[in-house]
Amino acid sequence: MATILSVSGSPSPTSRTTRLLRHLDDRLRLQGHDVTPLEVRTLPAQALLGADFRHPAIVEATALFERADGVVIGTPVYKAAYSGLLKSLLDLLPQYALTGKTVLPLATGGSTAHVLAIDYALRPVLSSMGAAHIVPGWFLLDKDITGGESGEGGGNGAPSIAPAAAEALERVTDHFSAALGGRTTVLARTA
Template identity: 75%
Template sequence: MATVLSVSGSPSPTSRTTRLLRLIDAQLEERGHRVVPFEVRSLPAHALLTADLSHPQLAAALELFAEADGVVIGTPVYKAAYSGLLKALLDVLPQYALRDKAVLPLATGGSTAHVLAVDYALRPVLSSMGADHITRGWFVLDRHITVREDGTTVLERETDVLLRPVVEAFAGTLERLAAPALTA
């Protein structure tokens, strides 16, 4: 099946955004897709902020994008937009790094006041990067993502019910895009 790059744009090591992505990764893997988790915060700040494309870790990150059939991009919402960390990564990617890829934009935040950040802040940037297969994005309230004492992540039931068709639609897009390659 497809290779999916699952990108967390959160600067936090205890990120609910990253936890949400890992739940979605598991759903995609259940459908047979290969998922490569990636946290932007793992990149060296100096290389990222100076766009040092010769830095091995930054070059490897760009290669992950090039090899992916689909990209799930998750970000916390700060000041009504996606994270500055994610912006720094998007800025160093090639202009059309998302061409011919399925893209699922996701955001998390503390208030429903930020729900439009997916469509009005993130989606236009992804589109400008050549993504013509952007599936419906989704916003999840932080409080709907909980961590149990054993460390497992749980979504609030209604959020899980509403998010599953979004992930299914993304997986379906991945599979449709891969279908011509299988018959060629």
């Protein structure tokens, strides 16, 4: 199946966005994909802020994008846009780093006032980077993602997602998987 890079643009080590992505990674693996997680916050701050294109960690992150068939981009929404941390990484990638790739944009936030951040802030950047296909993204309210830390949410580190949000998220994820040639019909609901 496809090689997928799952990128969390959250600066927080206890991020709901990251927990959500790791949950989706598991679903995508069950559908036959090879998924590599990347948490931008783990990259060296000096390299990101100093635009050090040649730093080994940035070179490796760039290579992960190159090898991927599909990319999941997850971000919390701050001030009606994707995170500055994610912006720092995207700025260091080659102009057309997403050429030929299928991309799934996801965002989390505290209010439905931020729901358009995917379409008006993130999607244009992903498009300008040459994405072949940007599937419909999804926005989840922070309150719809609970647990998943230190054994919460069932004890295995998996987050609990509100039923309506989980169902919609599964549809979006399965659409992305199908666009990459994944098995989507064999999975039952996971939430």
